[in-house]
Amino acid sequence: MLLPLVAALLVRQPIDPQQPGVGAPSPDAAGPVISEPAPAPPPAPPEPEEVDRRKQTVVTSSRSERKLEDVVVATEVITRKQIEAVGARDLGQLLQQHPGVELVQTFRGTGMRLQGLDPEYVLILVDGERVSGRVGTTLDLGRFSLRDVERVEIVKGPAAALYGADAIGGVVNLITRHVQRPLELGARGTFGTLLEGDFRANAGTKQGPLEVRVGGGYRTRNPYDWAPADAATSGSGIRRIDGDVALAYAADDRSRLWLRSQYTFRDENAVDLNPSGAVLDRRQRQEQFDVSLGGRKQLPNETSLLVRGHFGLFRDQLLQDQRGSRALDDYSQNVNRLYEGVFQADHRLGNHALTGGLEVLGERLTSARLEESPVGRIRGGAFLQDEWDVALSSDGSGPKLKVAPGFRFDLDSQFGGAPSPRLALKLDPIPALTVRASVGLGFRPPSFQEMYLRFTNQGIGYIVAGNRNLTAERSTAVNVGVDWRPPIDGWVFSASGFHTRLNNLINITAGGTPDPDNPVTFSYENVARAYTQGIEVNGRFRLPMRSTYLDLAYMLLDARDQTRNRPLEARSRHRVNAQLSTRYRPWNLEATVRGSWVSGRPYYLGTDGGMANVIGLEEREVWAPSYFDLEATVTYKLRGGFDVFVNSYNLLNAGDQQFNPRPPRGVLGGVQWEY
Known part of the structure; x- marks a missing residue:
């Protein structure tokens, strides 16, 4: 009953084209509380050793629960505590300075x-489920509130053997929180620069086998502008409302049923400047509704079964209103529906941990900008992975080796069959050293826009037309990594190398120059080859000051378009990340400072200011300057579960109108309460 009602509401609300804690310590039970000053508390116990992080449970790299120290494919985890320590309001802000991650800022969102x-x-999941609503090629990270996220897991490198299409570069999985106590309450309010406000609250209860959790949030921010001399804005103003309800029933620790539903409403407003000089007021509205139903059962014979179904509905509306004229006015609406069903079985057989299953995915897009509408596809996939503990010594005290061959076969209604094998291994020659390696294939089928788009820009003079004869892009990737834990408490080093080769890349192709009197037709072709390769080095150090850690990371990237024989656009060759986090318990203070240096990036712009990255048109190479990004968060912990915090971001005011249109320097302050 709920699903059809919400779906109907989404489709019937178009944009009007006329409208522009930490709790207090317990008192001493041995005697009454007196008014004299209490004696100094005993020294705080030392922080958990770094090895404790390896005891976390993760699910993304194997689609089933594993300890972080046991995973064959390296997994990075951002915990709830780390999310709160940096003051991030959405997924994009959280990953802004994460090692090995580079954000892509576009007028349609942050990828x-x-x-x-x-x-x-890059495949983005929520509790292992796909998220619908890519606009162009970007799934906007600003859509993902962190209000109910317990942790974020990141797997870099090929993951198609388990997840299928679109997982060539890696997987980011947002794991939501479970209720653990009879009553859980929380609220957080933030306000600051650009009149940005972020307010969120949640409540949950666990009564016997039943868990209930509800939450909601509201966020607003004004537009900002790096070049006030013209009428255009650099970044959109936003208004977002989100809410979710989660129910779970766990009769015992061997079974669990759940139902989760969430809705997000997001409005953006900005001003664009057309190359012809026209000023356009832009409004964009996005609405997302998801409902998921599933269950897991642990059988007595070392077998676990999972069944899950998911429906997602995403509607994107874009209104462009030309000032002083109606010539370039435009309104478009896209409605994307996603249907997903999964059956998975996990079984332990001696030294083998088997994971296999079936997955069915359906997509349907309705849009006036397609040659035909609606369009849809169905994809079915079968996957199997074996994690094999290879005995290298008779008593198990010597080196440890895990080998994980995996294979997935997808059958697409438009592109036929696609095999995605992967072989991964993990070797621990000594307890302090871990070596991981993997090689795998991947694929990405063309999007509906690349196949069916029909768009005319009358102001500039060009037409973009889809190509139904496109084939899927293919990839081959190799990843190798080493982790070393020296005999110094809290110190960890890691280094990794990767190489990914892409074939049949889809590029926009055309000839001639855009002309309003003789429009040029741009189309999509499988004409490109490219590779990305590089190294990543990370170190975590526990400093002599108690509860103080320093994280350092460096990434070297070589990304090249082999068809044009030039570097891939917008990639920085060098990137350095640093984070310093500390806690001073006598004053109940916590602080986190993180920064990153990003080297220059090449861009290829049309000499007439028009389309870029188009084969057949004359282009000029422009290098965006390097920049340094710095932010800091300080939190003061009060009694009763209250925290007061201040977050300062982009302290060095790095950014510009064309290549780095991120929010300028700002500061926010707020209060958080948890019970």
Whole structure:
């Protein structure tokens, strides 16, 4: 009953084209509380050793629960505590300075690159489920509130053997929180520069086998502008409302049923400047509704079964209103529906941990900008992975080896069959050293826009037409990594290398120059080859000051378009990340400072200011300057579960109108309460 009602509401609300804690310590039970000053508290116990992080449970790299120290494919985890420590309001802000991640700022949202691969090659999941609503090739990270996220897991490198299409560059999985106590309450309010406000609250209860959790949030921010001399804005103003309800029933620790539903409403407003000089007021509205139903059962014979179904509805509306004229006025609406069903079985057989299953995915897009509408596809996939503990010594005290061959076969209604094998291994020659390696294939089928788009820009003079004869892009990737834990408490080093080769890349092709009197038709072709390769080095150090850690990271990237024999656009060759976090318990203070240096990036612009990255048109190479990004968060912990915090971001005011249109320097303050 709920699903049809919400779906109907989404489709019937178009934009009007006329409208512009930490709790207090317990008292001493041995005697009454007196008014004299209390004696100094005993020294705080030392912080958990770094090895404790390896005891976390993760699910993304194997699609089933594993300890972080046991995973064959390296997994990075951002915990709830770390999310709050940096003061991030959405997923994009959280990943802004995460090692190995590069954000892509566009007027349709913020995407992310992993290992030099664009947003269309990175799969984003919520509790293991796909998220619908890519606009162009970007799934906007600003849509993801962190209000109910317990942790974020990141797997870099090929993951198609388990997840299928679009997982060439890696997978980012947002894991939501579970209720653990009879009553849980929380609220957070933030306000600051650009009149940005972020307010969120949640409540949950666990009564016997039943868990209930509800939450909601509201966020607003004004537009900002790096070049006030013209009428255009650099970044959109936003207004977002989101809410969710989660129910779970766990009769015992071997079974669990759940139902989760969430809705997000997001409005953006900005001003664009057309190359012909026209000023356009832009409004964009996005609405997302998801409902998921599933269950997991642990059988007595070392077998676990999972069944899950998911429906997602995403509607994107774009209104462009030309000032002083109606010539370039435009309104478009896209409605995307996603249907997903999964059956998975996990079984332990001696030294083998088997994971296999079936997955069915359906997509349907309705849009006036397509040659035909609606369009749809169905994809079915079968996957199997074996994690094999290879015995290298008779008593198990010597080196440890895990080998994980995996294979997935997808059958697409438009592109036929696509095999995605992967072989991964993990070797621990000594307890302090871990070596991981993997090689795998991947694929990305063309999007509906690349196949069916029909768009005319009368102001500039060009037409963009889809190509139904496109084939899927293919990839081959190799990843190798080493982790070393020296005999110094809290110190960890890691280094990794990667190489990904892409074939049949889809590029826009055309000839001639855009002309309002003789429009040029741009189309899509499988004409490009490219590769990305590089190294990543990370170190975590526990400093002599108690509860103080320093994280350092460096990434070297070589990304090249082999068809044009030039570097891939917008990639920085060098990137350095640093983070210093500390806690001073006598004053109940916590502080986190993080920064990154990003080297220059090449861009290829049309000599007439028109389309870029188009084969057949004359282009000029422009290098965006390097920049340094710095932010800091300080939190003061009060009694009763209250925290007061201040977050200062982009302290060095890095950014510009064309290449780095991120928000300028700002500061926010707020209060958080948890019970």
